[in-house]
Amino acid sequence: MEKQGLGFRRVVLVPCPWQGHINPMLRLGTILHSKGFSITVAHTQSNSPNTGNHPDFVFLPILSEKKSSECNDSVDFVVSLSSLNLNHKASLQKILARIVEQEQKQHEGLPCIIYDALMYSVEEVAHSLKLPSIILHTSSATSVVSFFAYAQLREEGRIPSQGSESMELVPGYHSVGFKDLPVFDFKNEDSLLELTATLRNTGSSSAIIWNSMDCLEQSSLAHFQQQCQVPNFSLCPMQKMAPASSGSLWEEDHSCITWLDKQTENSVIYVSFGSVVIIDEKDVAEIGWGLANSKQPFLWVLRPGSVNGSNSADDLLSDDFKETVGERGCIVKWAPQEQVLGHRAVGGFLSHCGWNSTLESISEGVPMICRPSFHDQRVNTRYISHVWRVGITLENGLEREEIQKAIKTLMAEKQGEEIRERAANLKRKTEIAIQKNGSSYNSLNELVEFIISL
Helix, strand or coil: CCCCCCCCCEEEEECCCCHHHHHHHHHHHHHHHHCCCEEEEEEECCCCCCHHHCCCCEEEEECCCCCCCCCCCCCCHHHHHHHHHHHHHHHHHHHHHHHHHHHHHCCCCCCEEEEECCCCHHHHHHHHCCCCEEEEECCCHHHHHHHHHHHHHHHCCCCCCCCCCCCCECCCCCCCEHHHCHHHHCCCHHHHHHHHHHHHCCCCCCEEEECCCHHHHHHHHHHHHHHCCCCEEECCCHHHCCCCCCCCCCCCCCHHHHHHHCCCCCCEEEEECCCCCCECHHHHHHHHHHHHHHCCCEEEECCCCCECCECCHHHHCCHHHHHHHHHHEEEECCCCHHHHHCCCCEEEEEECCCHHHHHHHHHCCCCEEECCCCCCHHHHHHHHHHHCCCEEECCCCCCHHHHHHHHHHHHHCHHHHHHHHHHHHHHHHHHHHHCCCCHHHHHHHHHHHHHHHC
């Protein structure tokens, strides 16, 4: 994507301070910078991005009036999100006011604000300063559709009890089951409905950007465009649309690439449950022995703090396990995931199925073994296994026999061969999307022209 001379109009990005939200926002910034825009990132001090990975960006910290609640299993997500928005609002107002003043002194146009949908207070701040704003949804369009559908389904009396394992599909929502709805992770129904209403309201924002593409979610994207009074732009896969840059909050261990170089093609199972999911000590043993018994080489990410009650997950692995596995396994604290999934040796991905991981796997043609935990991960899993059919779901959670069976199916059986063929075909579709006249290519050019016109 060649850089164009746009007078270096400034775009201010406001990411939500969680790894899965920071990555696509910074990727979008890299894409827009490659098209000639000046990029400023206004970020919270918690989970602040690594500024050294983006030397061409200006980074400005948003101060908090008081400590916001962490987003984890012990804190209600809606409460955490409300605290995050409330505590950073005043500081963001001051930052944007200063940027406007500086731009006016230099006779530049007003900056355009692009904010994560979960940072919903940004719209009010931008509107008060008469600044154009655009929403970025970092989750799949289908998961957002199913989230927004909850209020109507509840009003119609069609919501099963929380924890229901009903296999019934939600009427009108392609292949999504009631048990896949992300709303069952919320603790307070009234606050959930309030949040839903807040997120549905685009306010004065001028457009919506989706981290998705037509070949993946055409019906869901079309649904939003029909419902919205503002333009929708879908850009994906973002990591393929601009020069590579890392938005990781943790140090990546590149030694695993050297290990991968020694493995045969399509032989390695890559295991990672992302930046937020926490598992139990029992799960570590089940995953470990499932991998060991599969006889396949594996690369396993065991993030510090990812296991309940243990600071060092690696200490939970028995000597017997380590002796059994030997050089067949490589365990690291954090990996350069895009590079790993693009490696010739990787033949499968055991994942929590967060949207970023899903997109990265799809764009490299790597089939998945799905073990979702919460929020959008169940909807993504449903699409991976039932709509795109490029993966296998662990229906009974993390059990060694089921993990071993899924790996064998994926790597050595006819069903796995068919899954691999569909994954390769879907990869080709994502490649076409970013080529000239592809859906994402055209959407990006339309977005650029739209920002210029604001």
